[in-house]
Structure formats: C-alpha cells, structure tokens
Amino acid sequence: xxxxxxxxxxxxxxxxxxxxxxxxxxxxxxxxxxxxxxxxxxxxxxxxxxxxxxxxxxxxxxxxxxxxxxxxxxxxxxxxxxxxxxxxxxxxxxxxxxxxxxxxxxxxxxxxxxxxxxxxxxxxxxxxxxxxxxxxxxxxxxxxxxxxxxxxxxxxxxxxxxxxxxxxxxxxxxxxxxxxxxxxxxxxxxxxxxxxxxxxxxxxxxxxxxxxxxxxxxxxxxxxxxxxxx
Numbered sequence: 001x002x003x004x005x006x007x008x009x010x011x012x013x014x015x016x017x018x019x020x021x022x023x024x025x026x027x028x029x030x031x032x033x034x035x036x037x038x039x040x041x042x043x044x045x046x047x048x049x050x051x052x053x054x055x056x057x058x059x060x061x062x063x064x065x066x067x068x069x070x071x072x073x074x075x076x077x078x079x080x081x082x083x084x085x086x087x088x089x090x091x092x093x094x095x096x097x098x099x100x101x102x103x104x105x106x107x108x109x110x111x112x113x114x115x116x117x118x119x120x121x122x123x124x125x126x127x128x129x130x131x132x133x134x135x136x137x138x139x140x141x142x143x144x145x146x147x148x149x150x151x152x153x154x155x156x157x158x159x160x161x162x163x164x165x166x167x168x169x170x171x172x173x174x175x176x177x178x179x180x181x182x183x184x185x186x187x188x189x190x191x192x193x194x195x196x197x198x199x200x201x202x203x204x205x206x207x208x209x210x211x212x213x214x215x216x217x218x219x220x221x222x223x224x225x226x227x228x229x230x
Contacts, residue, residue: 014048025169084212096197097148
C-alpha cells in the first residue's frame with residue numbers, strides 16, 4: 001500500500017501515486033485500470049482516482065478501451081522509433097549547452113549517477129534491478145538538460161521522458177539486458193567534463209541510437225512471440 005500524505009493536495013497525491021504505479025510497471029502496459037481496486041490500495045474514494053485517470057489520460061499514459069473503461073497505454077514499435085528520434089534531436093542540443101555551463105558540483109553529481117549504476121550492476125550481476133537502473137538513467141539525462149539552462153527544452157524532454165519510461169519498463173521487464181548505460185554514460189560524462197560539445201553530441205547520439213536499436217529489437221521479439229501465442 002502506498003501512503004497518501006494528507007498534508008498535501010489529495011488530488012495531487014493520488015495522481016502522483018498512480019503515475020508511479022504505472023511508471024514502475026506495477027500496472028503493466030495494456031493492463032486494465034480497476035478504480036475500486038486502486039481506491040482500496042490507496043485508501044481513498046473513487047473521485048480522486050477518476051481525476052488522476054483523467055490527467056494521466058491527457059498525458060497519454062492511460063488510454064480508453066473501445067468497450068469502456070481504461071487501461072495503461074502500450075507503446076508500439078512506431079512509438080518507440082518516434083520517441084527515440086525526438087530524444088536524439090533534443091538531447092544533442094541539451095548536451096551541447098551543458099558543455100558550456102556545467103560546474104564542478106554538477107559534474108560530480110553526473111559522475112555519481114554513473115558510479116551508482118556501476119555498483120548496482122556489479123552487486124546484482126545475476127539479476128539486474130531494472131527500475132533502479134532506469135531511475136539512474138533518467139536522473140543522468142535529466143540533469144544534463146537542467147544544466148543546459150533551457151527551460152523549454154527541459155519541458156519538452158520531460159514529456160518525452162514519461163513516455164520513454166513506460167516504453168523502457170515494457171521492454172526491460174521482458175529482458176533487463178536491454179538497458180546498458182554504464183559505458184555509454186561514462187563517454188558522455190568525459191566529453192562534458194572536457195567541455196567538448198561536438199564530442200558530447202556525438203556520444204549522446206550514439207548512446208540513444210544504440211538504445212533505440214536494442215529496445216526496438218526487443219519489441220520486435222515480443223511482438224513475434226505474442227503473435228505466435230495467439
């Protein structure tokens with residue numbers, strides 16, 4: 001059970017809780033949303049649940065069923081390709097800006113995310129913790145966008161990041177090895193630390209392009225398996 005903090009807006013708390021349930025994969029892609037079950041889980045009435053569903057539907061993390069009700073959105077291969085193309089375009093701009101503005105404290109935090117991912121992978125060599133690695137991946141890329149000091153770029157990327165989180169949960173639950181961030185993040189970090197925007201842009205494009213190939217390839221396998229089972 002997720003504890004709702006009554007000191008804050010109940011509507012906002014329920015929205016954040018439901019959003020987290022979706023983006024951590026506790027509600028799987030394509031899974032039906034059951035209002036009564038969620039209301040019981042969060043210990044609230046169905047009214048804030050419906051409000052949260054409405055907001056998440058506007059954000060396209062929840063979609064309506066043709067026969068009524070709602071379900072968690074399921075990303076298609078076309079969605080994956082288009083989301084990665086958006087990220088590549090936006091993050092090349094972000095990392096170039098970060099090279100010009102980064103300070104020593106921000107560099108230290110970027111490196112800490114890389115070290116944490118390395119330690120997590122080494123500690124769980126038999127079974128990767130996909131959610132924790134996904135969170136470290138998000139924090140690394142989000143900080144680069146923050147450092148670029150472009151609020152519009154950051155706002156656009158945050159919209160893409162949410163959809164990407166759903167996409168990555170969808171694939172890493174099937175195959176955790178899809179997520180490879182340690183070496184690729186280290187290359188990006190080194191380029192930012194040397195304040196080389198051309199090299200940083202090159203490495204972040206290579207990183208996201210490689211991730212795109214891994215994720216799309218995994219989705220093709222999953223689609224093939226689903227079609228064979230039907």
